[in-house]
Amino acid sequence: MFRAKRLHLLSLGAATVLVLAACGSGGPETTAAREGGKLVVYGALHESETARLLKAFEEHSGIKTEFVRLSAGEIVARVQAEKAKPTGDVILGGPSENHQALALSGLLQPYQSSSAKDYDKRFYDPAHHWHGFYVGALGLAVNTERWKEEMGGRPVPKTWDELLDPALKDKLVIARPASSGTAYNFVATQIFRLGEERAWEFIKKFDTTVAHYTDSGAAPARMAGAGEYPLAVAFGHDILKPIEAGYPLELVYPQATGFEVGAVSIVKGGPNAEPAKRFVDWMLGREANQLHTDLSKRTAIRKDVAVPAGAVSLDQLNLVDFDVQWAAQNRDKVLRTWTEQVGG
Amino acid sequence: MTLVIAGTLVVFVLWPAVNVFLRPESEHWARFLGSARLWQVAANTGLMTLLSTVSATVLGFLFAYALSRPDIPGKAFFRVMSVLPLVSPPFVIGLSLILLFGRRGLVTHELLGLNLDVYGLPGLWAVQTIAYYPVAVLALSGVLRRQSPALEWAGRDLGRNWWGIFRTVTLPLAVPGLASAGLLVGMYVLADFGNPMLVAGSYRVLAVEAYQQVVGVFDPGMAAVLCVALLVPTGLFFWFQRVWLERRSYVTVTGKESTLDPVPTPAPVRWTLFGVLSAVSAFMLLTYASVFAGALTKTWGVNWSVTLEHFEYTVLRAGDLANSTLYAVIAGFCCAVLAVLAAFFIQRRPLIGRSAMDMLAVLPGALPGTMIGIAWLITFHTGPIAITGTALIVVLMMIVRSLPVGYRSGVSALQQIGPSLDESAQDLGAGSLRTFGTVMLPLMRTAFTAAFIYAFVKSINTLSAVIFLVSPGTQLASVSIMGLAEHGYWGEATALAAGLMLVTFAALALFRLLTGGRVKLFEL
Numbered sequence: 038m039f040r041a042k043r044l045h046l047l048s049l050g051a052a053t054v055l056v057l058a059a060c061g062s063g064g065p066e067t068t069a070a071r072e073g074g075k076l077v078v079y080g081a082l083h084e085s086e087t088a089r090l091l092k093a094f095e096e097h098s099g100i101k102t103e104f105v106r107l108s109a110g111e112i113v114a115r116v117q118a119e120k121a122k123p124t125g126d127v128i129l130g131g132p133s134e135n136h137q138a139l140a141l142s143g144l145l146q147p148y149q150s151s152s153a154k155d156y157d158k159r160f161y162d163p164a165h166h167w168h169g170f171y172v173g174a175l176g177l178a179v180n181t182e183r184w185k186e187e188m189g190g191r192p193v194p195k196t197w198d199e200l201l202d203p204a205l206k207d208k209l210v211i212a213r214p215a216s217s218g219t220a221y222n223f224v225a226t227q228i229f230r231l232g233e234e235r236a237w238e239f240i241k242k243f244d245t246t247v248a249h250y251t252d253s254g255a256a257p258a259r260m261a262g263a264g265e266y267p268l269a270v271a272f273g274h275d276i277l278k279p280i281e282a283g284y285p286l287e288l289v290y291p292q293a294t295g296f297e298v299g300a301v302s303i304v305k306g307g308p309n310a311e312p313a314k315r316f317v318d319w320m321l322g323r324e325a326n327q328l329h330t331d332l333s334k335r336t337a338i339r340k341d342v343a344v345p346a347g348a349v350s351l352d353q354l355n356l357v358d359f360d361v362q363w364a365a366q367n368r369d370k371v372l373r374t375w376t377e378q379v380g381g
Numbered sequence: 382m383t384l385v386i387a388g389t390l391v392v393f394v395l396w397p398a399v400n401v402f403l404r405p406e407s408e409h410w411a412r413f414l415g416s417a418r419l420w421q422v423a424a425n426t427g428l429m430t431l432l433s434t435v436s437a438t439v440l441g442f443l444f445a446y447a448l449s450r451p452d453i454p455g456k457a458f459f460r461v462m463s464v465l466p467l468v469s470p471p472f473v474i475g476l477s478l479i480l481l482f483g484r485r486g487l488v489t490h491e492l493l494g495l496n497l498d499v500y501g502l503p504g505l506w507a508v509q510t511i512a513y514y515p516v517a518v519l520a521l522s523g524v525l526r527r528q529s530p531a532l533e534w535a536g537r538d539l540g541r542n543w544w545g546i547f548r549t550v551t552l553p554l555a556v557p558g559l560a561s562a563g564l565l566v567g568m569y570v571l572a573d574f575g576n577p578m579l580v581a582g583s584y585r586v587l588a589v590e591a592y593q594q595v596v597g598v599f600d601p602g603m604a605a606v607l608c609v610a611l612l613v614p615t616g617l618f619f620w621f622q623r624v625w626l627e628r629r630s631y632v633t634v635t636g637k638e639s640t641l642d643p644v645p646t647p648a649p650v651r652w653t654l655f656g657v658l659s660a661v662s663a664f665m666l667l668t669y670a671s672v673f674a675g676a677l678t679k680t681w682g683v684n685w686s687v688t689l690e691h692f693e694y695t696v697l698r699a700g701d702l703a704n705s706t707l708y709a710v711i712a713g714f715c716c717a718v719l720a721v722l723a724a725f726f727i728q729r730r731p732l733i734g735r736s737a738m739d740m741l742a743v744l745p746g747a748l749p750g751t752m753i754g755i756a757w758l759i760t761f762h763t764g765p766i767a768i769t770g771t772a773l774i775v776v777l778m779m780i781v782r783s784l785p786v787g788y789r790s791g792v793s794a795l796q797q798i799g800p801s802l803d804e805s806a807q808d809l810g811a812g813s814l815r816t817f818g819t820v821m822l823p824l825m826r827t828a829f830t831a832a833f834i835y836a837f838v839k840s841i842n843t844l845s846a847v848i849f850l851v852s853p854g855t856q857l858a859s860v861s862i863m864g865l866a867e868h869g870y871w872g873e874a875t876a877l878a879a880g881l882m883l884v885t886f887a888a889l890a891l892f893r894l895l896t897g898g899r900v901k902l903f904e905l
Contacts (some may be wrong), residue, residue, distance in 0.1 A: 077853065084864050103853035106864045110596030114751075115849050117599065118758040124770060124852070138599050182668045216593045249500060252578045252589065259871075263681075265484040283874075372598075376418060 055152050076078070076312045077124060078104040079112045081131035087330045090129070093328055094238075094319055108217070109135045110197055116144055116304060126307035126315050132297040133167055137365040139302070140166035142159075146303040148314055152321035159361070160338050168321055169298035171335040175223055176273040176355050177289040178258050183267040189200040197227070197291050200246050215372050218297065219254030224371060225364045226295025229357045237280040237378055244379050262286050272297065278346060287379045290349070293357040298320040299335065304307045314328050382812060383726045387720070387734075390741040392766070393781050395755035398744060402609060405602045413606045419744035421520045423610060426586040427570065429502060430614070433509035434567040435442050440510060440661065441517020441562055442555070447654050448518075449525040450646055454655055458716045462662040463518045465669070466511055467838040473577035473878055475508050476866075478666040480681060487671070500582030508576045511665070513569055517562035519786060519835055523791050523827035524558030525551075529826055530641040543647050557631050560622045561789040563796070566616050568747045568785070575845065578608035588749045592845075615747040619740060632799040672882070675875035694865075698877060701858040705841050706884055708772065708857070712779035713837030716787055719780065720832040721825050724791025725817050727832055729803060739792075748752035750845025753782070758849045770852045778847055786839075788834025794828040795821075834889070841885055 080087035084106045091102040107115060109131030116125060116139055123144075128136065145166040153161055153168055160169035160327050177200075179193045187208070194200055200209065212220035227236040248266055251257055255278075257269035262279030269276075276288045301320050303313045319325050323341050330337045335350040344350045413419055444463040447453045466474065481488045483499050492529055499507075528551065536546040574588040581589065587607050593605035646654075675681050679688045696701075727738045745753060757778060761768050768774045798821070806816040824830070844859045858881050865874035 083870075084861065104854070105851060105853055106860075107848060108596065110599075111848060113599050114595050114601070114755060115758065117601070118755050118849065119762055119769075121763045122764075122767075214451075216589075216597045250583055252593070263483075263485045278870075283680045285683070380418075 052316045057248070057257075068268055068354065074101060074309070074312075076100055076102040076126050076309050076316060077307070078102060078127045078129050078316075079115065079125045079338055080106050080129045081112055082129060082329075082333070086329065087129065089332055090325065090329060091215075094316060097319060098312075098315055100315065101287070102316075104129075113138055117318045121145055123304045123307045125304050126309045126313040128300075128302045128304065129320070130299050130301070131221075132173075133162070133300045134171055134218060134221075134297075134365045134368065135360050136167035136302045136359070137162065137302045140164070141365075144305055146305040146307070146313075148303050148317060150314070150317050150321055152318050155341075156321070156338060159359075161300075163362075165211040166284075166315065167300040169300045169301040169338055170321055170326060171299040171329065171333075171337055172296045172351060172354075173221070173272040173299060173335060174270070174290055174296040174349075174356065175226060175270065175294045176276050177291055178261045178269040178271060178276040178279075179287045179289060180261045180264050180267050181287050182285045183261075183264045187267055189191075193287060193289060195289060195291060197230070197239075197293070199244045200268075203245070205246045205268070207246070208261050208266060209270065210249045210251060210266045211270040212254045212257060213250040213252060216252045217254035219253055219270075219275070220250075221368065221372070222272075222295050222297055222364075223270055224359050224375060226293075226359065228371070229295065229359055230293050237374065240375070241378055273349070274333065281347070290354055294353050294355065295357050295359050296354070298361060307361050311318060328381065383730055383732055386719070386726050387732075387738060388724050390723075390738060392745050393777060394741045397753065397760040398498070398748070400760045401605050401752060401756040405606045405609075409600075409602045409606045412603065413610070417768065417793045419607075422587055422590055423504075423586045425584055425589070426611075427614065429505060429509070429577075429586060430567055430570050432502075433505050433513065433570045434563055436506070436510040437514040437566045437570070438517045438559065438563050440514040441566070442521055442559065443654060443657060444514065444518045445521035445525050445558075446551075447658060448522055449528075452645055453651060454763065455659070459658050459662065462658070462665055463522075464834060464838070465516045465665050466513075467515045467835065467842075468882055469669075469672075469842065469878070471673055472667060474512050475576045476875075477671045478504060478508055478580060480671050480675065481667060488667075498582075500762045501581060501584045502581075504580045504582075505584060505586075508580055509570050509573070510662075511778070512573075512576060513566045513666075516565050516569060516786060516835070519831040520562035520565055520790055520793060521555065521558040523790060523831060524555055524797065526827060527794070527797050533644040534641055537644055543644070543650060546644060554631060557626055558793045560626060561793045564615075564618055564622060564743070565746065566791055567618060568743065569612050571615065572747055572749045574749055574751070591749050592749050592751050597757065600754065604752060608748055611749070612747055616740075619743070621831055623736065623739075626796070631796050659688055660726055669882075672875050675871065676879040679872070681871065690879070690900070691872040694873040695876050695880040698861055699857060699858045699887035702863050702880060703883055704855060705771075705858040705881065706888060708776050708779060708855075709837050709840035710888070712776050712840040713785065713833050715776075716780045716783045716840075717829050717833035720784055720787025720836075721791045721822065721829050722817070723784070723788050724825070724828070725821055726813070728792055728795050728800050729800070729821075730813060742788045743785040745781045750782070750843075751849075754846040754849035757846075769850065772855045774850050775847055775855055775857070778850055779843055780836065782843060782846055783832075783836035783839050786835045787828070790828040791825055794825045798824055808861055837888070838885060841888075 060252060078087070078091060087104050091104060094100070095102055112128055112131060113135050114217065116123070116128070119125070123320055136145065140162065147165045149165045150168060153165070156168065161167065177194065193239045211223060214220040214224050224240060225229060227239050230236070231239055255271060255275040258271040258275045258279055260266055261269035262284035273288060273290065276286060278287045280288060301317055303317060323339060324341050328335045330334070330342050330348065331345050336343060336351055336354065338351060384499045444459065447459055448456060448463065462715055478499055480486060484490065522887045531552050533546050536550045541549065570655065572588055576590045577589045587610060592608040594600045594607065653818060677687050679686050680686070723742055726732070727735060727742065732738065757774065758769060761774060802820055803816045806820045811819065842859050844863055847857060847858055851857055860883070862877050864872050
């Protein structure tokens with residue numbers, strides 16, 4: 038009896054495996070049926086922001102949507118791997134360099150949105166593979182408590198060049214350019230600000246100020262917030278998060294700072310081409326931009342968006358003349374030089 | 382049956398792997414071999430893996446040894462502690478280490494006034510040891526429990542003291558288990574990139590480098606090259622283990638058992654063991670307490686007031702928690718069945734290409750999750766088995782990812798069971814399946830349990846591989862946790878992590894109740 042039961046259990050298990058395997062062959066049809074008509078969004082924005090934006094779009098257009106949240110880099114990897122049969126329709130958020138990388142491998146659908154005419158040419162791809170809708174400027178996070186503890190009454194640095202002061206040796210955290218778009222943006226900013234040759238001199242000196250290179254671009258702000266280091270370089274919105282949570286941080290936008298352009302794009306050959314276009318038109322419009330700015334406090338590119346408390350408008354920022362195309366095309370070369378000059 | 386197992390391995394392990402490893406071109410290889418920096422990274426990886434593997438295996442052995450002796454105090458407690466680190470979502474141990482022992486850690490800075498730097502090799506070594514010793518416990522506990530006390534008593538009768546018996550009987554007989562444990566721990570440590578990303582600082586390792594190649598530089602070819610480099614040490618160890626183990630016999634279960642109690646442990650040994658395990662357990666409990674504390678405090682380090690607001694989000698994501706639990710239960714059961722079946726049929730039945738199959742069964746543990754995830758996405762997106770976008774692919778991935786631990790536990794168990802037992806069953810007319818069901822399965826029960834626990838707990842927390850396979854309807858809690866952590870919502874992230882851990886514990890307790898203690902989950 039006892040043995041029979043064991044065998045029973047076993048055959049049940051084997052049957053489960055077989056049934057699972059059998060389900061496999063029935064899978065694709067059901068998927069196709071489920072996806073019919075639903076716009077699939079790969080979102081790099083925060084989950085709750087994406088959910089709110091999509092809900093507003095559904096109310097506006099009557100088009101049903103669903104989304105998966107991935108990091109911007111994972112979206113690129115996923116879209117590349119799915120190129121034989123794309124399942125995503127729209128990529129929402131993430132820096133333009135990532136969209137550009139997909140555009141260069143022919144995986145994005147160019148679309149000249151009617152809303153694009155409201156935008157400065159700097160903020161979208163001339164071939165219309167992607168359109169930017171927000172700007173994230175590089176900022177300096179200063180932990181005011183730790184700064185006072187270590188530096189006394191010394192004023193907080195306000196420019197990039199002040200960071201080269203030998204007194205600031207090992208006081209700052211920043212990500213590693215090869216692994217983080219934020220840190221690559223920092224390097225590119227110095228190149229646009231100083232020209233290539235002087236930029237590398239700057240970066241080599243700056244290396245002594247850096248105590249620690251992280252992998253993730255948002256981590257330095259968190260570490261400065263916790264007081265692990267007095268200074269960090271990160272995008273402004275990544276610094277505002279810990280400030281909102283109550284950490285003793287001050288956000289400084291240095292003169293001639295760099296920025297990322299957060300973009301939206303359409304996956305080539307996605308299952309819902311028309312709804313995807315309608316989404317891009319809507320996303321670039323005023324209503325969606327206002328909602329996104331209110332939710333995220335990121336800086337909108339549209340001039341007709343009201344600036345919520347805690348955010349800054351595009352006019353308030355002193356931006357370097359940042360060439361997004363150059364930055365995307367020269368990434369490999371710049372990273373190689375960085376590795377040579379600064380090391381692993 | 383043999384064919385079914387072989388087919389499963391070929392389709393779900395070999396095929397995706399080949400699909401990825403065919404991608405690199407000679408240019409990628411030249412770049413890898415010519416880069417002094419990457420050689421340094423490889424050397425770092427080797428050193429870190431060696432240190433962590435040895436320490437995690439030793440710690441795992443201590444736990445398993447203590448659990449196999451009836452006279453160690455506090456066994457019920459240590460039994461839970463022995464697998465506790467498994468019950469934690471990906472970034473939790475590393476994060477707690479930073480929160481507690483970092484430069485501004487609660488213990489090191491606030492209490493002791495130190496300014497300790499955990500980033501780098503020492504921190505990573507500690508985290509990997511803590512994170513992976515449960516794997517060694519799972520691989521070793523069955524082996525140690527099945528050692529016949531008669532052999533130890535024989536040693537005693539020949540005049541050996543405890544150390545003599547340990548050195549000449551217990552330890553040598555545990556070699557297959559130790560080898561399995563070392564192989565598994567080493568493999569998982571090599572392939573892990575979550576912990577190094579959080580605590581390694583400027584100390585670079587290959588798995589992180591491969592991850593960056595995929596999601597940072599968008600160069601899957603280079604990533605594949607780095608993964609092949611990760612496979613080299615695993616392959617060498619594997620080969621070494623086979624050559625070495627196959628020359629000896631470790632059979633202790635022969636069908637002629639005695640019912641003696643194990644030889645008592647001398648008091649100094651007993652209390653030293655108790656002390657070491659207590660220290661590790663205390664550290665673990667502190668880690669876990671910090672997660673729950675993080676979930677309940679407003680802002681860690683700034684505002685310590687107690688709040689439940691972070692849990693609002695956990696309630697919102699109840700659907701994800703339910704998905705995670707359901708898939709993990711299915712995956713855990715299927716994986717346990719597959720693991721013991723595979724161990725039996727690959728090890729004990731006539732099979733062409735036995736060593737190849739043996740290797741395929743552990744391969745999923747040797748590759749970084751990101752790579753396997755992408756390989757599956759490429760392989761199963763179009764073509765004969767197009768299953769992306771379904772829940773099935775997520776469950777299958779969970780099964781395959783956990784297979785190595787269950788399979789190796791099964792193999793170590795089989796190495797102790799004399800072939801005379803299944804030969805007798807066959808002589809009496811039983812077929813392969815029946816021999817397995819009536820003779821082997823009862824003897825492999827601990828292996829089955831180990832496989833189930835590991836697969837269930839790992840699947841509920843799995844992240845790196847499934848992130849490419851989840852679709853809108855099949856979101857998992859672990860994926861949401863990482864999304865939250867990435868955007869700096871630490872309160873919500875720890876709250877969801879705490880919720881996931883509570884669900885895991887509840888499920889484990891429920892299984893124990895449901896099976897009426899027949900499959901004792903913590904009886905390792």
